[in-house]
Amino acid sequence: MTTGGSTAMDTGAIDLPENAPIEDGTLDALFAPFTPHPRILIAVSGGPDSTALLHLAARWRAGRASGADLIAATVDHGLRAESAREAEAVGAFAIRLGVPHRILVWQGAKPAHGIQAAAREARYCLLADAGRQAGATAIALAHTRDDQAETVLFRLARGSGLSGLSGMRGDAARHGLALLRPFLDVPKARLVATLEAAGLAFVRDPSNGDLRFARPRLRAMAPALAGEGLDARRLAVLARRIARADQALEAATDVAEVAVRRLDAEERPDTFSLDAPAFASLPDEIALRLLGRAIHRVGTEGPVELAKLEALFEALKAAAPVRSAPFRRTLAGALVSLRGEVLHVSAAPPRRETDLLAPNSAVDGPVVLGKKGPRS
Numbered sequence: 001m002t003t004g005g006s007t008a009m010d011t012g013a014i015d016l017p018e019n020a021p022i023e024d025g026t027l028d029a030l031f032a033p034f035t036p037h038p039r040i041l042i043a044v045s046g047g048p049d050s051t052a053l054l055h056l057a058a059r060w061r062a063g064r065a066s067g068a069d070l071i072a073a074t075v076d077h078g079l080r081a082e083s084a085r086e087a088e089a090v091g092a093f094a095i096r097l098g099v100p101h102r103i104l105v106w107q108g109a110k111p112a113h114g115i116q117a118a119a120r121e122a123r124y125c126l127l128a129d130a131g132r133q134a135g136a137t138a139i140a141l142a143h144t145r146d147d148q149a150e151t152v153l154f155r156l157a158r159g160s161g162l163s164g165l166s167g168m169r170g171d172a173a174r175h176g177l178a179l180l181r182p183f184l185d186v187p188k189a190r191l192v193a194t195l196e197a198a199g200l201a202f203v204r205d206p207s208n209g210d211l212r213f214a215r216p217r218l219r220a221m222a223p224a225l226a227g228e229g230l231d232a233r234r235l236a237v238l239a240r241r242i243a244r245a246d247q248a249l250e251a252a253t254d255v256a257e258v259a260v261r262r263l264d265a266e267e268r269p270d271t272f273s274l275d276a277p278a279f280a281s282l283p284d285e286i287a288l289r290l291l292g293r294a295i296h297r298v299g300t301e302g303p304v305e306l307a308k309l310e311a312l313f314e315a316l317k318a319a320a321p322v323r324s325a326p327f328r329r330t331l332a333g334a335l336v337s338l339r340g341e342v343l344h345v346s347a348a349p350p351r352r353e354t355d356l357l358a359p360n361s362a363v364d365g366p367v368v369l370g371k372k373g374p375r376s
């Protein structure tokens, strides 16, 4: 995304040239998250962002007497005729920089639908396996500020809650390895300028501009959005602010969990019992998060979809003061029931056809909820 009219004053960010090459003087700060790791696998597609990541990380490492060992890997998804040749070109570039490189081939059947998501999932698995085999403790990815902005828009369009709108994290974990994204605050234009200044070539994946996919469509809208002030910088600032608020709400939920959870004789490992009056006195957002945690922990279907959690929470709030009929609902493989002063969340019994027909028995009906990925 190009940047529009925002200024350092209205975003709180330090104003940097948006398309100036990255200078050596900034490398220590940029790669500070690398320092705790003895060995890092750099994920390089051969596109501009990850080529710049490899180039700059090698430059940073060469300027230090000690630090992380760098290794690099390229996943050949086998989806384009040129992919094998491009992966080899990345390998040759890495070797020139003195960085060992591996090509990881995505084998097996490729789905007809959702190919981008399947390729991403396969890529993370292959990179994590290669990283672990090589003794790496972290994978470095070249997501930029433009990617962060796109992620925020993408999730906004899909109805995400605050956790989703906080965007990608600069430090996350997956498959037992840390995921480092040192360029999350760096405009893509600066990486391209860095490569051009160093005379380095990179490939452009045509699928990045394929308007059959949602992200390229959002990318194509970026100049118009930036013209209205909704540029990458503002969206990235928004993501940071939301992440900050989200962390505070999670911390408040930790406190509420300790205060409201009943650890009495009735408590079993597969049950989460909450003091119902204390739960009802929590602010809605905290109560909702606590309920979502309970369902996620004892349920069998992964993270709960936010809209479904909200529907269940509203039904619970409506039922709580009445207590005329027992409250029992299932969501994401968990059973939520209100008995007297106790709100129980336990693993749901196996579903029967009749469960789906009984009134007040299932808010999620026959829909199978997803098992992975952030749901909010």
Ligand SMILES: Nc1ncnc2c1ncn2[C@@H]1O[C@H](COP(=O)(O)OP(=O)(O)OP(=O)(O)O)[C@@H](O)[C@H]1O
Binding pocket: 043, 044, 045, 046, 047, 048, 049, 050, 051, 073, 074, 075, 076, 077, 123, 140, 141, 142, 143, 147, 205, 208
């Ligand atoms: N085929 C691949 N092999 C290794 N790493 C990859 C591959 N594709 C993506 N990555 C890693 O994941 C990051 C994000 O992927 P995404 O598809 O958003 O970027 P991209 O368009 O490939 O970016 P780049 O300009 O680096 O090529 C990349 O910057 C890179 O670090």
